[in-house]
Amino acid sequence: PVLDSAxxxxxxxxxxxxxxGAVTFEQPAPAAEGRA
Structure with a gap:
């Protein structure tokens, strides 16, 4: 998988x-912080 940070x-x-199960998260990506 390729993450589209935009x-x-x-x-x-x-x-x-x-x-x-190819995608995992350990912490929010810097580009995603504050966008939810």
Whole structure:
């Protein structure tokens, strides 16, 4: 998967719905902070 930082809000929905478990979050990305 490729993260599009312009579209990312840091919500984690992509990680929660990825059937392969290929997306993980350890902390919000700097580009996503304050955008949710």
């Amino acid at each position: 579209q990312c809000t840091g919500c984690g929905d992509c990680a929660a719905t990825c059937p392969a």
